[in-house]
Amino acid sequence: MHDLKSIPTKAYVVESKGAPFVLQDILLDEIQSHEVLVEILYTGLCHTDIVVQHGGMPVGGYPAILGHEGVGVVRKIGLGVSNQGLLPGDIVILSFHTCQQCRYCQEGNLGGCTRMTEINFTKTGRDGLEMNSPASLPDGKPVYAQFFGQSSLSKLMIVPERSVVKTELRLEDDLSCLPPLSCGYLTGAGTVFNALQPKPADKVAVVGMGAVGFAALMAARALGVEQVLAIDIVDAKLQMATSLGASHTINSSAFTDINEGIRSIFPDGVDMIVEATGIAILAETSVKALAHGGTLALVGVLPPDADxxxxxxxxxxxxxxxxxVIEGSSNPHELIPRLVELYKQGKFPVDKLSKVYPAEQLDQALSDLKTGKVIKPVLSWESVVASE
Ligand SMILES: NC(=O)c1ccc[n+]([C@@H]2O[C@H](COP(=O)([O-])OP(=O)(O)OC[C@H]3O[C@@H](n4cnc5c(N)ncnc54)[C@H](O)[C@@H]3O)[C@@H](O)[C@H]2O)c1
Ligand SMILES: [Zn+2]
Ligand SMILES: [Zn+2]
Known part of the structure; x- marks a missing residue:
């Protein structure tokens, strides 16, 4: 039996390190003063979820609810929430949580928050006890939640207010392609807008055309950069990159190394490289492909033992x-609305990149991500009904 105040819902729970994602019943508490209850409509799947599931990055405890690219509808608002004039029924995009106090937060580079790992990975957004989580299993066992300020692999979730980005979107809009604005697209676009800031005449190479790489490509094009080289090992992704504005593409498997590949197109090297694969050898050799004064942005998460x-x-x-660059050195509260606006103007056509799966088909979605069949799988929670 659960007490009358708790809300039954369904979420993907990872029982222990390396265990599969299992869709099961959970209970949510009452919301606290600075929290918001959100009905999740769509959740994008990002590599970090898989890395954390396998223990490659820390998480506050197990069992755990992951998921960090959520779009949803506000259902209930804590009494202490005052920001953004949030109202029930608002469509929100969830993003990461920050301390608001460190130097980076004060400068608006929320992605650089010195407490990023602690606040988003190893603790819930609630203060106090170690496993002070809003979620539990039906038998009362606490479940780690508010991962990355959200834990959006759930039909309903209680999130800290700082993670909630209000939008002017409505239920009638196509919301299914927007969840990666939480992380993947925010990261790729922010890396270009905030960290690299290319000029139209700069030559930019993007290594790895996943969600992050495509967002970097589209952001560079939105800034008027004409020469953008897209690099991947999957030809279909390179074709997509051409259709979204890449001036050049190479399949890097045809070259001895990435330097040779980049210099086959630009013999003098490139001004900027976005490394979005997380493969150590690509990070290492791409430095050689930089022109004089060039910048390499390391965005892909390298393995902990990378040398x-x-x-x-x-x-x-x-x-x-x-x-x-972490989370595109961005402030989600500014960059997400800017990207939504660019999307509406057709300058950030993310609708071409994602494929929607019913939430029950998470395994298929992950497998399609792994094999490169889809660039960004998104789960829809529409068909999932919470048990009473
Ligand atoms: N720094 C951050 O804040 C941050 C945020 C989000 C994601 N990430 C990381 O960014 C990376 C990219 O994320 P994603 O969601 O786009 O992942 P993804 O797996 O969808 O994309 C990676 C791409 O690299 C390509 N690739 C693999 N091997 C390659 C090779 N040898 N040469 C060229 N391309 C190759 C793949 O085909 C794929 O298209 C991941 O490491 C992810 O963990 C970092
Ligand atoms: Zn901070
Ligand atoms: Zn992510």
């Missing part, structure tokens, strides 16, 4: 820069 060897002298005498 990258960079020729420091080359970096020094060629004035090259290597920067790590």
């Amino acid at each position: 990258i060897k960079i020729n420091g002298l080359d970096v020094l005498i060629s004035c090259k820069k290597i920067i790590g």
Whole structure:
């Protein structure tokens, strides 16, 4: 039996490190003062969910509810929530949670928050006890939630207000392609808009045409960059990149290394590279493809034991820069509405990138992501009914 205040719903729960995602009954608490109850409509699947599921990144505890690209409808608002004039029925895009106090948060680079890992991965958004989670199993066992400020692999979720980005969108709009604005698209676009800031004459290479790489490509094009080289090992993704504005493409499997590939198109190298694969050797060799004064943005998450060897002298005498970018160095409350606006104007055509699966088909969606059949799988929660 659960107490009368708790709300039954269904979520994907990972029982222990490495265990599969299982759709099961859970209970949610009453919302606290600075929280919002959101009915999730769509959840994008991102690599980080799989990495965390397998223990490659820390999480506050198990069992856990992951999912960090959620779009939903506000159902209930905590008494202390004052921001953005939030109302029940508003369509919101969920994003990560931040401390609001560190130097990076104060400067508006929320992705750089010094407490990013703690707040989004190892603790729930609630203060106090270690596993002070709004979710539990029907037998009362707490379930780690508010992962990345959301845990949106759930039909309903209680999230911290800082994760909630209000939009002017309505239920009639096509919302299914928007969840990755939470993370993947925010990251790729923010890396270009905030960290790299290319000029139209710059040559930009994007390594890895997943959700992050495509968002970087579209952002560069939105800034008027004419020469964008898209690189992947899947030809269908390269064709899609051409249709979305890449001036050049290469299939990197045809070259000895990424430097040779990039220089086959641009013999003098490129001004900027977005590394969006997380493959250490690609990060290492792409530095060699930078032109004098060029910048490499490391966005792909490298394995914890990655050992990258960079020729420091080359970096020094060629004035090259290597920067790590988290969540596009962005403030989701500014960048997400800007990307929604660009999408409405047809300048950020994310509707071409995703495929919707009923929430029950998560395994199929993950398998299609892994094999490169889809760029961004999105789950729809429409068919899932919470048991009473
Ligand atoms: N820094 C951040 O804040 C942040 C945020 C989101 C995602 N990420 C990371 O960014 C990376 C990209 O995320 P995604 O969702 O786009 O992943 P994804 O798997 O969809 O995309 C990776 C792409 O790289 C391609 N690829 C694989 N091997 C390659 C090779 N040898 N040469 C060229 N391309 C190759 C794949 O075909 C795929 O298209 C991941 O590592 C993810 O964990 C980082
Ligand atoms: Zn901070
Ligand atoms: Zn992500």
